[in-house]
Amino acid sequence: MRAVVTVIGKDTVGILAKVSTKCAELNANVEEVTQSVLQELFAMIMVVDISKLNSDFATLSDSLTALGDEMGVKVHVMHEDIFNCMHHI
Template identity: 85%
Template sequence: MNLERLVLLMRAVVTVIGKDAVGILAKVSTKCAEYNANVIEVTQSVLQDLFAMIMLVDITKLNSDFATMADGLTELGQTMGVKIHTMHEDIFNCMHHI
């Protein structure tokens, strides 16, 4: 019998908040790519000069551990003058489960 290997998709939620500037989406998605994290979905809004973005990222094939990626994104945000928060989907689901 041929048993197929079950591959679980692991995802993370990345939020970015700050003053709008050119290239925020490009820089954050490039940083994700450096960790081999694939951006699945993105929503963003600009309200006057405030930029807000939520990304859903596939972290199944990360080339580092999750904490390293999260720290790298936080550091990127600091250099860009925005706040970047990265949360594993499991934690996100537990926080928002009713």
């Protein structure tokens, strides 16, 4: 099982490091990352393996959302199944 994590906000030092550290604390393995900085806007998409989480999915989502609030960025976590259903034609 995987999840898609998106991060959007003003670019600051350490966004990728903090988000990936929080994932590691919850045993979510980062499989792929893409990020861009356009002027001062930071945008990142991560695909994380959640099959070995040491908590439930809601805890991962709530933890990353709270981390985003602390950093002043918007973090959204979506289960891969929901993502696939939303983007299936």
